[in-house]
Amino acid sequence: MKRVVFCGVGALGSHAAVLCRNLAAQLVFIDFDRVESKNLLSQAFVKPSLGKNKADALKAQLLNFFGIKAEAFGVRLGEDNVEVLLKQADLVVDCFDNVKSRTLLSRFATKNDTPLVHAGISGDGTFGLVRWDERFVADAEDTEGQATCEGGEHLPMLGFVASVLARTIQDFVVSGERRDAIVALTSATVTNATATVG
Amino acid sequence: MAILNITYAGLSADFPLESGLNLTDGDVRRIAVEVVRAGGVRGMTFAQLSDNAFDHYVVDRFTGPAGERRIYLRPKVPFGGRRSA
Numbered sequence: 001m002k003r004v005v006f007c008g009v010g011a012l013g014s015h016a017a018v019l020c021r022n023l024a025a026q027l028v029f030i031d032f033d034r035v036e037s038k039n040l041l042s043q044a045f046v047k048p049s050l051g052k053n054k055a056d057a058l059k060a061q062l063l064n065f066f067g068i069k070a071e072a073f074g075v076r077l078g079e080d081n082v083e084v085l086l087k088q089a090d091l092v093v094d095c096f097d098n099v100k101s102r103t104l105l106s107r108f109a110t111k112n113d114t115p116l117v118h119a120g121i122s123g124d125g126t127f128g129l130v131r132w133d134e135r136f137v138a139d140a141e142d143t144e145g146q147a148t149c150e151g152g153e154h155l156p157m158l159g160f161v162a163s164v165l166a167r168t169i170q171d172f173v174v175s176g177e178r179r180d181a182i183v184a185l186t187s188a189t190v191t192n193a194t195a196t197v198g
Numbered sequence: 199m200a201i202l203n204i205t206y207a208g209l210s211a212d213f214p215l216e217s218g219l220n221l222t223d224g225d226v227r228r229i230a231v232e233v234v235r236a237g238g239v240r241g242m243t244f245a246q247l248s249d250n251a252f253d254h255y256v257v258d259r260f261t262g263p264a265g266e267r268r269i270y271l272r273p274k275v276p277f278g279g280r281r282s283a
Contacts, residue, residue: 120275126208127273139256139274182272185208191270192260 001026002090002173007077007105009054012119013095014044015162016169017058021068025173029055030085032076041152077101082108091172093165094118102138109133115172119165121183125154128161128183130168135180135192157185164188200267204230204239206251211239219267227252230271 004020005028006013017027031054035045049057053074062068073085086092086108094105094116102118109116116133161183171177180192200215213233215221221229233239235247258270
């Protein structure tokens with residue numbers, strides 16, 4: 001069974017993980033953050049999860065609602081623990097929200113030849129991106145603390161991008177295919193596809 | 199010959215470029231403003247598009263499955279940065 005590690009289970013990662021719950025894969029969640037009330041507007045967390053670590057909360061929700069067993073690490077991923085936490089991963093899913101963490105994952109994936117797919121959404125909620133690491137360059141932030149999608153007004157678009165990401169993960173787990181996609185408000189377009197032996 | 203894909207205001211569409219092989223990122227942004235403003239990109243009609251509409255957009259270049267050159271002009275997706283995870 002493949003081990004799929006979600007790095008960051010906030011707006012994109014939490015929804016994508018829920019949509020991957022039927023995969024024949026071991027789902028693993030890494031996130032140091034806690035569920036706040038504002039997160040209920042845009043992330044896949046429910047009210048009883050308030051105050052809990054996001055990784056632990058998502059693990060509990062999958063078990064309680066769907067009977068799915070996952071693993072959770074409620075820690076901040078950094079240089080000191082990236083090797084330990086990701087060394088057994090068959091696929092790493094980057095749903096982090098900042099360049100520094102995305103770059104950390106890219107370095108790990110390159111060094112260890114670990115499949116890594118990145119996902120992100122623009123601050124205005126009109127555009128999403130799913131791209132494999134071999135074609136990925138982290139976008140620079142215009143300003144520190146650039147707008148996020150915390151308010152919930154972009155929830156449908158978050159769901160759209162998370163769905164495309166989940167399908168991308170599914171295709172990789174099932175067949176080894178690596179598809180990139182861009183997601184606009186009205187369409188999702190495959191921009192690159194590489195079939196590999198999974 | 200290259201295909202320029204422009205994503206703006208939640209819309210995404212292709213525009214054929216006759217000479218897209220040696221364009222700088224700045225060239226791509228300027229061309230995009232002109233063609234969108236002129237209504238040359240299917241589904242995009244923004245006649246009052248400002249000159250700097252794409253200043254903070256990213257230009258990606260790939261080779262398509264049939265060997266065609268594809269250029270993507272798209273918004274950034276840093277998705278925050280308020281907290282590191």
